[in-house]
Amino acid sequence: MALVVQKYGGSSVANAERVKRVAERIVEAKKNGDDVVVVVSAMGDTTDELLDQASQITADPPGRELDMLLTAGERISMALLAIAISTHGYEARSFTGSQAGVITTSSHGKARIIDVTPGRLRDALDDGSIVIVAGFQGVSQDTKDVTTLGRGGSDTTAVAVAAALRADVCEIYTDVDGVFTADPRIVPNAKRLETITYEEMLELAASGAKVLMLRCVEYARRYGIPVHVRSSYSQLPGTIVAGSMEDLTVEQAIITGVAHDRSEGKITVSGVPDRPGEAAQIFRVLADAEVNIDMIVQNVSTEAKLTDISFTLPVSDGPTAIAALERVKHTVGYTGVSFDQHIGKVSLVGAGMRSHPGVSAKFFGALADAGVNLELISTSEIRISVVCRDTDVDLAVRAVHDAFDLGSDAAEAVVYGGTGR
Amino acid sequence: MALVVQKYGGSSVANAERVKRVAERIVEAKKNGDDVVVVVSAMGDTTDELLDQASQITADPPGRELDMLLTAGERISMALLAIAISTHGYEARSFTGSQAGVITTSSHGKARIIDVTPGRLRDALDDGSIVIVAGFQGVSQDTKDVTTLGRGGSDTTAVAVAAALRADVCEIYTDVDGVFTADPRIVPNAKRLETITYEEMLELAASGAKVLMLRCVEYARRYGIPVHVRSSYSQLPGTIVAGSMEDLTVEQAIITGVAHDRSEGKITVSGVPDRPGEAAQIFRVLADAEVNIDMIVQNVSTEAKLTDISFTLPVSDGPTAIAALERVKHTVGYTGVSFDQHIGKVSLVGAGMRSHPGVSAKFFGALADAGVNLELISTSEIRISVVCRDTDVDLAVRAVHDAFDLGSDAAEAVVYGGTGR
Known part of the structure; x- marks a missing residue:
């Protein structure tokens, strides 16, 4: 029992x-x-x-x-x-x-x-x-x-x-019927994963996969609770989230899947004096305002010793962040702030990429071939993420999914509508 | 404060x-x-x-x-x-x-x-x-x-x-604007009461006045909490429920008001053998079924030593009561049960009626003059209630209200619709 x-x-x-x-x-x-x-x-x-x-x-x-x-x-x-x-x-x-x-x-x-x-x-x-x-x-x-x-x-x-x-x-x-190699609404031949480690699921969730929330996966990992993701409308086997990367065998697939996220926006603070502590001051005020920052990129300095800092954040945090930045405009001394709501994030996740060089090259090659322009890039041990125009997201997801040959032979997923909660 | x-x-x-x-x-x-x-x-x-x-x-x-x-x-x-x-x-x-x-x-x-x-x-x-x-x-x-x-x-x-x-x-x-001498929707010149004792309010509530629930008044009386009934739509003074009958002065009105109730039905158990314990058996089984009995009347016995027992109860308890009675049909040995949903109850309440003989006579006289046929009668120290056809209720309320001259000179009450909870 x-x-x-x-x-x-x-x-x-x-x-x-x-x-x-x-x-x-x-x-x-x-x-x-x-x-x-x-x-x-x-x-x-x-x-x-x-x-x-x-x-x-x-x-x-x-x-x-x-x-x-x-x-x-x-x-x-x-x-x-x-x-x-x-x-x-x-x-x-x-x-x-x-x-x-x-x-x-x-x-x-x-x-x-x-x-x-x-x-x-x-x-x-x-x-x-x-x-x-x-x-x-x-x-x-x-x-x-x-x-x-x-x-x-x-x-x-x-x-x-x-x-x-x-x-x-x-x-x-x-x-949905489980965790897939990509959103089946974008990639019709996306493949259901039978199992996935906590770490990979964490990266997928952090990258916009809506099937499980980040906090839930963190909790499951901490207490070692196997999580079985299944459809409430079918008897299909679903996906089991369990085990750690250390348990993975070499036969395991290199790449787990492709995730995307359209819920973020990008704020660029331009003309920031390139002195130590300026960036710290910006992110301190954003943290105090409880704004969740995701990716951060700082450009190389211009000749005038000014730099641009860009970061992504949930679109809903945008107004709060702008207001917080306005408050420190004079103490930081930057020249302008812009808020871009039309970005998308595409991420490739896979525990195997740690030990397989060439993954990045293939990833960027696929995006270049598809003509997707990249605006920000960030990586973790088992993830590469890029920011592009939101209109390019579908194209980018399909290109990457194809390049790594993640699909199954037949369309397997049934999409029932809604994204769950 | x-x-x-x-x-x-x-x-x-x-x-x-x-x-x-x-x-x-x-x-x-x-x-x-x-x-x-x-x-x-x-x-x-x-x-x-x-x-x-x-x-x-x-x-x-x-x-x-x-x-x-x-x-x-x-x-x-x-x-x-x-x-x-x-x-x-x-x-x-x-x-x-x-x-x-x-x-x-x-x-x-x-x-x-x-x-x-x-x-x-x-x-x-x-x-x-x-x-x-x-x-x-x-x-x-x-x-x-x-x-x-x-x-x-x-x-x-x-x-x-x-x-x-x-x-x-x-x-x-x-x-509503307070407690009235009758329901203003039936009696347009019904008068708002400035004060009323707990006992009178209890009798009115038990008689169908919906402005306050019986249990609430019982609780207020037990703990001596003054209850102020007011309209949430006006700034009118409302009615204060407080004090006991013992505090009433002789100047106090004899009669408080007329209440009516259309939510009850009447069950008649006919052909009950007129032996000790038969009525007890009937009301035991109804109590076990958690049926709330209000008025009870037992007719005089026929020559065949059979009698009829009638009682009133909330219409919603009717089916439960009938089912309970069916279960003891053979042990009690009665001949039939009928359920009449078309009754109404009209009650006259007043602390002063204890010390004023003649109230009953005037009450029954008014109903007789109005041509209202009475089916059941019950009384308490400060209340007289009768059961009549539900179609006669309005007529009866007006007749009694007029006979005791309870109205004010001008219509005072505003009815906002709904009966509250």
């Missing part, structure tokens, strides 16, 4: 019909003799609808109350799911983040899980119940207030609950 | 505009220097919409999960209200029933408040915050599960919180 944690996203429980179908799937696992814990997101558009209600009152709601509002979403979906399970003659008990012992920081809207104390979940499992836990939410350690983890937090809840209960596996049900 | 508990019903916070208006009213009280605790119901039709979602899955949801579902309603309204208050520069903190320390029995859907431990509310007040509490919900003492108090429970929450915090007054904001 295994202990299985299953996570269903908002699109999997978007309406009564889907809730019933998910309930059947859960009951099936229970019938197989497993103990089942289910983590569920808010139904479909509920979160957006609640945000809309708040925005009818003010554009700037207090974080504590916004979290109180948003957590109504999972409360509804988890109760309906428990009700649907009950129609099969099985008992299901739903628990809020607070009841489930999901202890977080007090940073409303983007709290981080500190610990999970699953006493009530364990008791319910011992009673033979199927356990349902609200994703995306917790209770702050300091203030005992309700918190949310931010979008995508339900995946992290699932892995954290799995770790606390020492579950055998954490199954993430989503609207 | 007073401590004021204000309660707003679902229609008072039905949309963003109304939430903003209620927020202004709350901020006004805070500006007056009072400490303010607000109890709020779910917005408008939210509860019905949630019930509808559950009914799309099953007609028979488990109580624990239904309560989990329904409590999302107040979570939304209280968070939005706190957000609206924040736009005025005041801090408001919302608390679920569980966070507010509303401890209840574990009877899902109709839990009763056992105690309120308002430590977190007191702390928030001490910090200068306006406190918002979710009405209608609590946490069970035994299982720590979320419970609901049943419809109208928000009034009881307000009074219970007021008692626990030793508030100076509990203001119930509703969609």
